[in-house]
Structure formats: C-alpha cells, structure tokens
Amino acid sequence: MSVVVQIPAPLRPQAQGRREVTLEGRPLTVGEAFSALWAVHPSLRDRVLDERGQVRPHVNVFVGAESIRDGGGLAMPITDTCVIAIIPAVSGGCNA
C-alpha cells in the first residue's frame, strides 16, 4: 500500500530522473503527499507550487482521473493506493 506520484518529463531532472516516486508514510491529502515529495526532492516544490503554496496556474494535478481543481485542491483526500499525476496543462504552452 503506497501513494505514487508521477513526475512529468520536464521535472525529472529535479527528481533524480525518476518517472514516479513512491512515497513513504500515509498521507491523507494531496497536500500531505506533496509535502512528503518535497522532503525527498525539494527543488520540485517551486516548479509545481508558487510562493503562496498554490498549484501553478498551468499545472494540472490528478488523483487517478480526477483533477484536484474539482476535488478540493491540495486538501483533496487521497487513499493509500492512489496515483497522483503532475501534468503540464495544454494552456501553458509557449507563445508561438
């Protein structure tokens, strides 16, 4: 039983090249899971969250198939078998 966070390719250098990180402990929310993730890979934090601790506007976070924007944000509850995916939003591409 463990929570897995999938790391998108652009952020893998900040996660020692890993595609996914299996978290220790029993986080109860996405926010707690992220805190555990930052503890292992601290430089990921500022790429996913801004200084106010909010998920950056062009970053999507899913628990399974559900966006956390529809499920309570970082306070969204999780189970101990879930997969959290960090995915760049299509809205954030470079200006052409």
Add this chain to the structure above:
Amino acid sequence: MVDSRQVRVRDGDVLVMVGTTKGAFLFRSDRRRAQWERGGPHFPGHAVYALAYDDRSGRRRLWAAPASAHWGSSLRWSEDFGRTWSAEAPGPRFPEETGATLTRVWQIRPGPVQQPRVLYCGAEPASLFVSNDGGESWSLCKGLHDHPHRAKWQPGGGGLCLHTILPHPTRKETIHVAISTAGVYRTDDGGRSWRTAHKGVRAQFLPDPHPEFGQCVHKVVRDSAQPDRMFLQNHWGLYRTDDGGETWRDIANGVPSDFGFAMEAHPHEPDTVYIVPLESDEFRCTPEGRLRVYRTRNAGRSWQPLTKGLPQEGAFETVLRDALAADACDKAGLYFGTRSGKLFASRDGGAAWRAIAEGLPPILCVKTAVVLKAGRSARPARGARAKPVVRGRARA
C-alpha cells in the same frame, strides 16, 4: 528531447549570449570576431529574459533565468559555458507575507568588482533581489518593495518589471533601478530607502506629463567615464543626466523617433551611446522599414545613423530593451537581436554590421563577455576608473 549544440570556448574568446522566447543561445568567436559558432538552444521552450556572465574573483560563471509558462521562473548557472547547468539555483522568491509570486526575472546583474559576492536580480512584479553570497541565497530588497508608490505602479506592455539595475561603480551604497511603469529610483543607503530620480523625464501618456512617478522608462545606461552621467530611453523621449539622475534633459536631437527600447553605452569611449529608434508606440517597428542603429559620440548633442550592412528596405524590425549590447574589446563590438530572430554584429563600434544568425526565436536579450583565463579576475567596472569630469564637455 531537443538537441543542444555545445561550443568549445577558449581563453580570450568573445561570447554573445542570446536569450529568446524559446531558450538561450551562445555564440563564440575569437577576438577577431570574424567567425561565429552557435551553441544551444539551452532551456528549450523557456523564455530567457535575463542572462549574465560573472567573471569576478576568477569565476567563469554564466547565469540564466529561464521561465516556463508551466513551471515558473528559476535561476541556473553554468561554469562550463552551458555544457552542464546547475540543477537549480535557489533563486529569488517573494516572502509569503508579501502575497506576491515571481512572474519572471528580467535582469541579472553582478555587483561591482569590489563586491565580488554581490549579485542583483530585477524581477516581475517590480522588485529587486540581492545576493551577498555569490548567488547561493537571495533576499528581497524590502526598502524598495515597501515603497509607498508601489500600490500605484502600473504594468507596461511587458508587465510590471524591474528591468535595469545600475550599481554605482565606486559608491557601494548607491544603486539606480528602472521600472516600467514607475520610473527611475535611487538608493544611497544600500537599499534601505529609495527616492525617484527622473525629474525632467516626460510621461506624455498621462494627463500630467511630469508626475512624481509613472514614467515608462525603457532602459538606462551609464557613461563609461563619468558615473553620474547616464542616458535614458523612455517610452517617448531620450534623456541624459549629469548629476546621477537628479535632473534629466532631452537629447533627442536628430533621431527619426525618440521612441524605442534598446540602449547601450560604449564600454570605454565616453559620451558614446547607441539606440535603435522605433516608430511610435503603436507600430513599434523601425521607421520607414530601415534598420538603423543611431550613435551619439557627444552625449546626445547629435546622433548619426549606422546603416552599413543593415537592411534598408522592408525591414520592419523590433529590438527589445535588453537586446543591444557591447563587448569589452579594445575595438568594441556591438550586437543586437530582433524579434524576428536575427542577430547582427559589428566589430568596429557600429561602423559596419552583418547578420551572424537568422531564424532564431524572437530575441529578448543579448549579453556579452570576453573570456579571461580561468582564475583571472575582471577589471573594475566601467566608471570605477573614472577620468576627471570635464564639465561642459558635451551639451545637449
């Protein structure tokens, strides 16, 4: 995965560092500056508004501020000319109590040679960050951030950015910064307090053309010999100060437009400054479809077009505020990049030009360096070896 080409940099080489909307490029040449080799893109897909080279205390450190629309802005450095980059330097970060979030870094500025561990960053929203440990850690300049004018500063077209940082070469407590749209601010106590320094600079886009603040300053450069002499390209208007920004006078004498963004001072010829005029703040392209750099050699009393080698027909180009730079060679090289991705170079102070790259992404900034042998340190910054002021040498 985007392939990034590497350049092999040798002692004595000249580097031209180019930031674009989609990454950074590094051009190198030997001192003759006849043949250029291109490296990059570094940080593909990231907008690179700020680049800098720090060669103080024997360093050979290249700084970059890539900004991703997804992942935000960061600071990175390389000590092997882009072959490898730091994982992620701990860059500027707004303290939580400010409620602000970093949009991007617009400027990275090493401090004077006499302060080899000091670096500055200019950021959006308009703020100054300072490092006193060579970039290991950064702190927000609270004196400027808490300035009572801040609430009424307005963003320009590019955002509310602090884009210019001019540490005084000999008075370490004195720094000028420029903000769009706020104006020029000056500290004389190392950043604890700031006051405006743009008296005489018009804001003709406001009901009161001489407001206390709100001037849309696009770029400010310092004269190579007289530190209190500076030149300013405004959102309409060209200016010079001889008293450290206390007063400015109009020097738009003989230019096709006093609107523009880019400005650069000659690295060692006093009173010599370069601009690229643009036609109106509505069109923002080179007037008459002619790509012309203008140079003054008398502190703005007159300006002459430099056109040899530059397209003079159908060239509706835009050169942004940080996309014009000089190198420090004895016979100074000049470089500028366009939003259409062309990079032009002159190795004779602007007398003749040629394109050394085309087809780059839109160019945001151009910076230069002359690579010293490892372990050797930069000479004092311009102005630090100032010649005695010859008053009345130039009059606008």
